[in-house]
Amino acid sequence: MIAGISIYEILTLSSILFFIGIYGFFTRDNLITVLMAVELILNASAVNFVLINTYLYPDLLQGAVFSIFIIALAAAETALAIAIIINLYRIIYSVEVKDTEIMKY
Amino acid sequence: MERIIFYILAAVIILFAVASVTSRKILRAVIYLLFVLIGIAGLYFLVDYNFLAAIQLTVYGGGIIVLFIFAVMLIHHVELVLEKTALKKKLIAGALSASGLAVTLWAISTYPFPETSATAYSSIEVADIGRILLSYEDGGFILPFEVISVLLVAVMIGSIVIAKGRKLVADGSPKTEDGSEKLTENK
Numbered sequence: 472m473i474a475g476i477s478i479y480e481i482l483t484l485s486s487i488l489f490f491i492g493i494y495g496f497f498t499r500d501n502l503i504t505v506l507m508a509v510e511l512i513l514n515a516s517a518v519n520f521v522l523i524n525t526y527l528y529p530d531l532l533q534g535a536v537f538s539i540f541i542i543a544l545a546a547a548e549t550a551l552a553i554a555i556i557i558n559l560y561r562i563i564y565s566v567e568v569k570d571t572e573i574m575k576y
Numbered sequence: 577m578e579r580i581i582f583y584i585l586a587a588v589i590i591l592f593a594v595a596s597v598t599s600r601k602i603l604r605a606v607i608y609l610l611f612v613l614i615g616i617a618g619l620y621f622l623v624d625y626n627f628l629a630a631i632q633l634t635v636y637g638g639g640i641i642v643l644f645i646f647a648v649m650l651i652h653h654v655e656l657v658l659e660k661t662a663l664k665k666k667l668i669a670g671a672l673s674a675s676g677l678a679v680t681l682w683a684i685s686t687y688p689f690p691e692t693s694a695t696a697y698s699s700i701e702v703a704d705i706g707r708i709l710l711s712y713e714d715g716g717f718i719l720p721f722e723v724i725s726v727l728l729v730a731v732m733i734g735s736i737v738i739a740k741g742r743k744l745v746a747d748g749s750p751k752t753e754d755g756s757e758k759l760t761e762n763k
Contacts, residue, residue: 473578473579473582473622473623474577474578474579475578475579476578476579476582478689479684479685479689480582480586482684483681483684484586484589484590486677486680486681486684487590487677488589488590488593488612489680490673490674490676490677490680491590491593491594491597491673492593492597493669493672493673493676494597494669494670494673495596495597495598497665497668497669497672497673498597498661498665498666498669499597499661500658500659500661501602501658503602503644503647503648503651504597504602504605504658506644507596507597507605507606507609507644508597510609510613510636510640511593511596511597511609511612514612514613514616514636517616518616518619521620521623521625521628522619522623525623525625526689527689527690532700532704532705532708533715535625535627535628535700535705536705536708536709536717538628539628539631539705539709540720540724542631542632542635542636543635543724543727543728544724544727545635545636545640546635546639546640547727547728547731549640549643549644550643550731550732550735551731551734551735551738553643553644553646553647553735553739554734554735554736554738554739555738556647556651557647557650557651557739558738558739560650560651566651
């Protein structure tokens with residue numbers, strides 16, 4: 472628990488971070504930058520898990536465990552997505568969202 | 577003191593997050609994302625979740641950001657400047673995110689969170705996290721833990737297979753306008 476900071480301020484911070492991620496997800500055209508916006512969103516949710524655990528259930532550990540799972544999932548998702556993006560670049564020589572029209576091969 | 581540090585961290589996180597989604601130089605956007613992730617690790621340190629902060633720094637700061645930088649350097653020229661986003665798209669996205677943020681903040685500010693006493697709180701030991709991850713009694717996380725392990729192995733193999741790909745064109749011909757032709761001839 473952070474002295475002098477209420478849970479409202481922390482939840483405000485994580486919601487702002489989440490919606491900055493949403494904004495990036497809407498406006499970006501490049502697949503790598505879209506992936507970066509997704510990272511921001513995932514991080515905001517991990518912060519929420521940890522801080523709600525700290526403030527409301529200080530004797531439990533569930534929030535920390537779920538944050539670890541979120542971080543593991545984010546790492547897996549990023550590795551796979553970047554592999555797909557690199558392969559896509561070899562095939563169509565572009566990573567723009569508007570050029571990605573086919574799923575197969 | 578902690579209050580001031582929290583506000584500094586919050587300002588750093590929000591400023592660099594905005595810079596990361598609006599910067600048109602792609603490598604700079606990745607570095608701004610790194611600062612956001614480090615700021616969040618600082619937040620974890622502030623609430624005494626040292627283990628989680630260490631994970632955040634190693635997995636995100638050390639792994640994911642390096643992966644992003646590799647991808648950027650493999651795909652783009654480092655000096656690449658992204659296309660300008662259309663103003664209309666920016667306005668619509670900004671309005672949607674702002675309205676979503678307003679609804680969320682309203683919901684948060686009207687919800688009566690119970691007050692907890694600061695004395696009940698103690699810092700979390702790594703041993704406790706390990707014990708709960710591997711416990712198969714009530715409230716244990718052994719099943720998700722194993723599922724995550726299998727998922728990580730599957731993702732590792734899958735990304736190697738996908739990224740290895742196959743040789744596209746025998747003569748290494750340069751970029752063409754139409755990608756679909758290239759596909760059929762290289763099957």
